[in-house]
Amino acid sequence: MAFRTRSDQPQPQPDDGSSAVGDPLRPSDHVDGTPVDDAVAGVTQPRLNLLGYLRFFWRQLTSMRTALILLLLLALGAVPGSLVPQRSSDPNGVIAYQANNPDTFKILDSLGLFSTFTSPWFSAIYLLLFVSLVGCIIPRLKHHLDALRAKPPKTPARLERLVGFQSVTTTTDAATAIAEARSLLRRQGYRVAEYENSVSAERGYLRETGNLIFHIALVGILLTVGVFGSFGYTGQRILVQGEAFTNVIGDYDSFEPGRFSDEHSLQPFQLRLDSFEPKYAAQPDGSWAPEDFAADLSTRVPGSSWTTQTLKVNAPVEIGGTEVYLLGNGFAPIVTVKDPTGSVVYSGPVAFLSQDANLTSTGVIKVPDGLAKQVAFQGFFCPTPVTIPTGCQSLSPYLSTNAKALPVLQLSVFTGDLGLDKGVAVNAYALNEDGLTKIAGFRTGVPGLDLHVGDSAELPNGLGSIEFTGIDRFVSVDIHHDPTPAFALLFALLILGGLLLSLFVPRRRVWIKAIPGRGKQLTRVEYAGLARGEDPTLARSVAELAERHQQHLDGLPDAPANHPDDQRT
């Protein structure tokens, strides 16, 4: 297998006859483009007016070099997005970073590094890149549409300097050789044009078509995400067993509307968690590996009855154009809080969020009303507990049935202002200790509460009592409405298809010339090719083409005018 190097030099331009019409249009600094002599331009145009400057900047912006540098800047600019926690993908990480490094946080935040991908500088890079891209593809698109209708260009006068040049003599007359060449090239998928004594052929227009599709689809994906993405919304909700959720903003734990979406964009439906039983497998090293998470849901749209569906990690449930994803799960201890007289002031399951694979969980119970003061409980729930200095840790994600280590709820008690009366949204799963006094638990001198199912305990200072009555499961779900995936997928497929065409279809020109001999001289046939873009197999293809053409000529019946004895030169 011969390897050819010549086409990878800057292409020799055919010395005449081949107009640039058939070439894919390229910026002037593309290896296949027509170089612009800057020195000459500078001499003839010493002063640029405003339009001249604009044209100059436009040409700079749409040049290959600028596109390349913007690409590299884009890659470089994305790096901090992986080094520093991002508000979009890891909001808790950002809060933790702020708490741990308040000084660096200020500097990094002023640079927009915590939301790298929406920061002005990152946006500037990709917007410039896309302007450059659009500026490059629009003229190319027009040019390519013309080229698709144009004939292959005139055969250059001299083929010697082109790729795979070969010259043979034949006893066949020139007209027959040309006719054979023409039909051979057509069969091989070339577009052909006949000029005097020669056939000019070109193939691989799909290369440029694919290249344009690839770049246009990139713009398409950017617009899809940027514009249509704003019509979606996402929200999260924790659902305890038996609890139903209605798709209105007020029923979400957290809700992020898109730029163009509001409460009217929410499709009406209801969702209920019927049961959730996760499966884990015991590992040789004593740990537990998750095996299967499946939640049984009931869903209902207005005017119909409940239908049951199974929600799994890789299998979202779709209801009326909105999708529900299983994010997490855990235990929700059921507690009842009573005032000193014994009337119930709070009762229900409270989701405790898991902190590790064995569901060591933390949570908060807030009792704003009914007791002498506002009261909050904060602490751990461990399904299979061992005691550690700060509380408990779980050894298994299953609820223990061992009487020596029954599931435990360990709580500290706070009193004071829960901050619920200011009309500001407050995280239900975290406790802001400002304005609160810890009255029982670690470092207060008063022991915290250690409860097993069925236990109840008196609260300090005669505030009332709390009872741990049972344990439910909960799942956390992500609810998304996103109109873009179908479009994004379409553009992604166009990107892939366009890329494959533009990388692997060779665009090439081939010429076959037959020069009739004078008098008794034989006909001379010449072959040569020219690559348009990367085309490492051109020389071999021209050689094969020539070989086949010669076989065809050899197979023709002899014309009476030929002199077989004279054929060798």
Place this chain on the structure above:
Amino acid sequence: MTPATLDAYSVVAVYSAIAVYVLAFIAFALDLSTRSAMAQSAATAEGSASPSRSAVSAAVAGSSRAAKTAVIDRVSPPAAPTGSVAGRASRFQRTAYALVIVGWVVHVSALVLRGLASGRVPWSDLYEFVMTGTAIMVGVFVLIQLWRDVKFLGAYITAIVVLLLGLASVNFYVPVGPLNPALQSIWLVIHVFVATLGTGFFAVGGGLSIAQLLQARREAGGLARVPFLATFPSSEVLENIAYRVIVVGFAFWTFTLMAGAIWAERAWGRYWGWDTKEVWTFIIWVVFAGYIHARATRGWRGSRSAWLAIIGFTAVMFNFTVVNLFFKGLHAYTGL
């Protein structure tokens, strides 16, 4: 056999493969040193024998058939890229290559055993992923030989594979366990496998680009102390082979990105969320897109684009190891 026994056999096979690859590496290194000796003696013995245009006599060209045509002039295809000196493989190279094949067979059987032990595709934790990724690297290296002889990269490939496999066996090993629910998807089979395929092509492309840079230095009059480079193809030929290998990797990587987005849409409810692994997959894609642009930009062809290919492959390795281990993100499936 129990899964644990199968897994134990798999581990034995991995260590055996490492041993065979080490031997292959030694043989490749010896091959390079014999190349140095050959290059030095050749430099004193003969001048250049470059392929050139020749007027072929008609008797030769048209001899086998009753021809009406006769060749009078043609540009003969360039001779074998390694020129006159290294046209024939040394005994060391033949031995080394045979060892690579043997090592690869053992390596693949380790994968199969691990797959049988776990009852699923063997690329579901970091240990398995490195094991599969390195097997694909060697597979791509072997596959490319069918198209073009790049066995001179053997030392580079075996060194990378031995280092990664050793690192994985010692530090990343986890016993077979059930498949994490987040990974229970057909896209695990497709997305991760195609990603490793892309990685294999980028690895070979990166090696070729390193060779290209060295060769370009030698052609510019430097690196006289690395005589075996004289037996390598010219920097231009190396660049062309590297380009063709890398664009295949790029196509696979584009598919990886898309398949990952489709899977993310199923699993996490969004197809793109700038998770750390997504960020690095994107960075790698953009760097190689830059490489392809550089190849087509005046003044960037040659060494500059080769640097981009090397940076790209470094980013792939970074993504493969450091991002998996130390960066927080949703792709937390190392099993560690």
